[in-house]
Amino acid sequence: MFDTATTTLLRAVLDEVCESVSHCEIGARTHVASKILEAATRGEVSPDELRQVGRDALSHAPTMWR
Template sequence: MLDPATTALLRAVLDEVCESVSRTETGARTHVASKILEAASRGETSADHLKQVGRQALSQAPTMWR
């Protein structure tokens, strides 16, 4: 389980990466969140790196999700 500080960081990164994605676009947001969480679970907790992972995930999301 992640500590509260890491959880807050992941939430902030997700919100920043998905700022142009509607909250109703749950498919895209879930895809990005899962990729960010995967990176964090591997110990990658740099905000810049997580944003990069999130942006890459968003760019690879199927167009119906964007």
């Protein structure tokens, strides 16, 4: 489990990275969230690191248009 501050950071990073992704694209958002959580579990809690992980995940996220 993460503390409140880390959880808030993770949510903010997810929202920022996925700002252009429709809330209907659950698969893409879930993929990005999963990768951000994995990084945080490994100890990567810098906002810049998490944003980069999220952006990388978004570029490889499943989409119904591919």
